[in-house]
Amino acid sequence: MVHTTDESIKNLPSKLVNENSQEFKRQDVQYEDLSSDFDSKSIDFSRQFCSIYAVRLAELRETLISRVVAKWGDVQIVKLAExxxxERQECVIIGTLYKHQKCKPSILHELSEDHQLTLSEPKSNYCSEKDQLFLExxxxxxxxxIxxxxxxNYVTGVVCAILGHKDKNGNFEIxxxxxxxxxxxxxxxxxxxxGKLVFxxxxxxxxxxxxxxxxxxxEWICGMAGEAATQEDATDIVRIIIAGNSVKTVTKTNTLMGHAEGKAQDAAITKEVARATTLADSFFYEIAKCCCIIVMPGQHDPTNAMLPQRPLHPCILPLTSRFQSFKSTTNPWIGKIAERIIMGSSGQPIEDIIKATGETNISPLDWLEKTLLWKHMCPTAPDTLPVYPYSVKDPFIINYCPxxxxxxxxxxxxxxxxxxxxxQMVRLICxxxxxxxxxxxxxxxxxxxxxxxxFGTE
Known part of the structure; x- marks a missing residue:
């Protein structure tokens, strides 16, 4: 049976234990999608990617000026040209950090090796002893x-203000x-x-x-596991949020460019993705029959690679997409559920920050907190994280307190x-x-x- 109205969502049963038992009703809460800034319809692909840095700096400069005055009082704020x-006078400069790293991926370097028939493995760490930090x-x-x-502790793309002075060598001491x-x-x-949210x-x-x-x-989500009390507890679950990589967690690539074996690899990869997408549709379908579900794409799911990733298309989820209880959203995603603002990504921004810093011992939770203080979800984009060439507004600036x-x-x-x-009080979650x-x-x-x-079996 296909549920197509909001009223039907309210009356979704969690579980019928047997013919004589009561029917548990799942709670219903308000939902609002706040991801309209991630709409890519107005993107101009003829523009350069550097435009996003200009609009990012312009938007965050006013915020920084007020914070500088509150933090340091009546201090001189100067532009780099001034x-x-x-020289040697204490002042404040405002700009965007640029971290020079020779190990970062470079399209020019890739083009210079275009005649190679094998693809190099992506690097897990961009750091070296020759890294340098600039403000522009x-x-x-x-x-x-520094x-x-x-x-x-710092990555390219972070907009900040620095108190210090210019030394005799032309550098700025922090x-x-x-x-x-x-x-x-x-x-x-x-x-x-x-109610409760499940991530x-x-x-x-x-x-x-x-x-x-x-x-x-x-079975747990749908209220088909445990005793009657456990099944009734399952009705408190008002939303399931799937944060990416539902189809796969690793992408296989064709490593034999131009070879006949490479075509066979391409065919095998396509077949595997098609089979896995069908399985994902069946899995979402079972949950959507019983509970509201929000599905974000991930790095290895069948959608665009650039951020923000577009929602999984209804054509690849023919069973689930017919349900009113199913919402396919962007990555990153921002939404409001029962007056709570929820925001997050499927992992690419934090993973890229870890690569740019080389600090694998620092928890992703700490980097998540830093992006909140930097007021930007994806600071390393578009330097090492692919995004659309935004030129009017940077949609990844955090304009909500989640x-x-x-x-x-x-x-x-x-x-x-x-x-x-x-x-502010924010629940951070990995x-x-x-x-x-x-x-x-x-x-x-x-x-x-x-x-x-x-749900481990060990």
């Missing part, structure tokens, strides 16, 4: 004097930093609705479609409740890959309390 007149505005660039240990910060929360209202990522249905853990997850801010496809589950200086951890994350809408449930 630094000649302020609309016209000029200046080298920053310790190697501190250099790893005394203190100032970042745009998280936007203040306007109202601290508690949500009127109660899952990295299902990898190409390889785990027959996995017992996946079946247990489906209640829940997550990153998907991490190696393990982590969470913390971040509290800001201006009435959602692990389900294919390897068998973990789903549960968040209480009312209290933001977070826990996980493991």
């Amino acid at each position: 630094l000649e007149d302020f 505005d609309e016209m000029l660039r200046i080298k920053l004097v 310790e190697d240990a501190d250099l790893k 005394k203190e930093w100032c970042f745009p910060g998280c936007i203040p929360r306007s109202l601290s209202t508690q949500p009127k609705s109660k 899952v990522s990295g299902l990898d249905l190409a390889n785990t479609s027959t996995n017992l853990s996946l079946n247990l997850l489906t 209640d829940i801010y997550f990153v998907g496809n991490t190696d393990k589950f982590e969470t913390k409740l971040w509290k800001g200086e201006e009435n 959602i692990p890959k389900f294919s390897s951890t068998h973990i789903a994350v549960i968040v209480d809408i009312e209290t933001l309390d977070t826990e996980f449930i493991c």
Whole structure:
């Protein structure tokens, strides 16, 4: 039976235990998609990618000026072109960080090796001892004097203000930093609705479609597992949010360009993706019959590679897309569920930051917090993270104070409740890959309390 009305969603049964048992009703809450800024219809592909840096700096400059005055008082704010007149004088400069790294991927380098028939493996770390940090505005660039240990804390694309002075060598010595910060929360209202959200990522249905853990997850969500009390608890789940890589967690590439064997590889890869997409449709279909579901694409799902990734097309999900309870969204995604603003990505922005810093020992949760303070979801784009050539507005600037801010496809589950200086309270979450951890994350809408449930069989 296909449910096509909002009324039908409210009356979705969680489970009928037997013919004489009661029927549990799943709760219903308001949902609003706030991802309109990620609409790519107005993108002009004739523009250069550098335009996004200009609009990013222009939009965040005003925010930084007010924060500089609040933090450092009556201090001189100068443009880089005016630094000649302020040598050895303490002042503030505002601009965009640029981290010079020779190991970063370069299209020019790839074109110079275009005649090679084998593709090189993507690098997992862009860092080297020769890395340098610069600050640039609309016209000029200046080298920053910074310790190697501190250099790893910053990436290209971050807009900031720096207090310091220009030395005799023409470099800028740093005394203190100032970042745009998280936007203040306007109202601290508690949500009127109660319920729970379930976050899952990295299902990898190409390889785990027959996995017992996946079946247990489906039965739990749909209220077909456990005793009557457990089934009734399942009705508290108001949304399932799938944070990317549902089809696959690794993309196989053709490593034999121009060879006959390469064509066979292409055919095998296409066949595998088609089979896995069908499995994903069947999995989403089972959940959408019982609960509202939001599906984000991931790095290895069948959609565009540039961020923001477009929603999975209804044509590749013919069963699930007919349900009103199913929403296919962008990556990154911003939405409002029961007065709670939820924002996050399927993992590419944080993964790219880790590559640019080389700090694999630092938790993705810490980088997630830094992007909140940098007021930007994808600072390394378009330098090492592919995005559309935006020239009017940078859609990745964080203009909301989220209640829940997550990153998907991490190696393990982590969470913390971040509290800001201006009435901000944000639940940060790392959602692990389900294919390897068998973990789903549960968040209480009312209290933001977070826990996980493991469907492991070991």
